[in-house]
Amino acid sequence: MANDTKKRFGFVIDISRCIDCRACLVACSVENTVPYTHTRIWVHDQGVKGDWPLFNRTFVPYNCMHCDNPPCTEVCVSGATYKNKENGLVLVDQDACIGCGFCVEACPYDVRYIDEQRGVVDKCNGCFQRVETGQMPACVATCVGGSRLFGDFNDPESTVSKALKNAKSVLRLDAKRQDGKSTGPNIYYTNASVEMVSLLTSDKFNQMEGKVPEASEYTVSEELWKKLIIPVLGLGIAGSFGLQAFYFTKQLIEGEKDVEE
Numbered sequence: 001m002a003n004d005t006k007k008r009f010g011f012v013i014d015i016s017r018c019i020d021c022r023a024c025l026v027a028c029s030v031e032n033t034v035p036y037t038h039t040r041i042w043v044h045d046q047g048v049k050g051d052w053p054l055f056n057r058t059f060v061p062y063n064c065m066h067c068d069n070p071p072c073t074e075v076c077v078s079g080a081t082y083k084n085k086e087n088g089l090v091l092v093d094q095d096a097c098i099g100c101g102f103c104v105e106a107c108p109y110d111v112r113y114i115d116e117q118r119g120v121v122d123k124c125n126g127c128f129q130r131v132e133t134g135q136m137p138a139c140v141a142t143c144v145g146g147s148r149l150f151g152d153f154n155d156p157e158s159t160v161s162k163a164l165k166n167a168k169s170v171l172r173l174d175a176k177r178q179d180g181k182s183t184g185p186n187i188y189y190t191n192a193s194v195e196m197v198s199l200l201t202s203d204k205f206n207q208m209e210g211k212v213p214e215a216s217e218y219t220v221s222e223e224l225w226k227k228l229i230i231p232v233l234g235l236g237i238a239g240s241f242g243l244q245a246f247y248f249t250k251q252l253i254e255g256e257k258d259v260e261e
Helices: 023-032 071-075 102-106 159-166 220-260
Strands: 009-014 042-051 054-062 081-083 090-092 113-115 120-122 148-152 187-190
Touching: 009 159, 023 042, 071 081, 071 102, 090 120, 148 159, 159 187
Parallel strands: 009 187
Antiparallel strands: 009 148, 042 054, 081 090, 113 120
C-alpha cells in the first residue's frame, strides 16, 4: 500500500450503525454549499434481505475514497486535482480547474461531478477546511448513529485505527488502475451484515452508475493529454520561465554596468 504522506486521513464506516437518516447529506450540502441538483456523498440502500420473519436491511454511506493511488490526478490537465502531501486527502483546486471532466471519467468510483453553474469539478474533500482547524468532517460530526468515523490511519491511537482493530469484519471497495496497481481506497467498511459485492444505487441525481468499483479507463483524448500534451506543456512552461530568468539576469547585469559608468 502506498503511504508517502505524513498523515493518511480517511474514513471508517460501520455499516451496522447506519440508519439512513441522511443527516450526513444535509450537513455536507450546507457546509460545502453543494448545489441542490448534486451531492458529494450518498447512502446506498441495499434493500431487504433474508426470509420471513428474519429480515434485515443494510445502508451503505459512500463518498470519495481519497485513494492512495488516485487515477484522477494523472489525467488532470491543469493540475487542479492533486493529493495533499501532508495528509493524503485528494483535493480539487477549483480556481485552477477548467472543467474538462477528464478526472470525472477516470474515477472508478464515480464520485465526481461537474458543477454546471461554475464550470468546475466538485467532490468530497474530507471537509479539509474543518480538518485544518481540528474539527471532524461535517458528515462525521452529524452522524446520528456513529456510523461515520474519520482520522489518521498512520496514527495507531486514532479513532479509525482502533475501529479497524476492533471490527468484526473489514471490507474495502478496491479497484484496479490501468497499470494494474490498486487504487488503495481510504474508506474501510466494517461490520457488514451481508456480503457486499456491489452497491445498489439510491442516487436520485444520477451521478453514479450504481455498480462500483469498475476499472478506471482513459479515453483516447485523455491518454493524449496524459502522455503527450501535458509533458509538452510542462516543457513549454519550464522553457518560458527559463527565458524570463535569462532576460531578467541580463537586465540586472546591464543595469549594474550603467551604474558603474
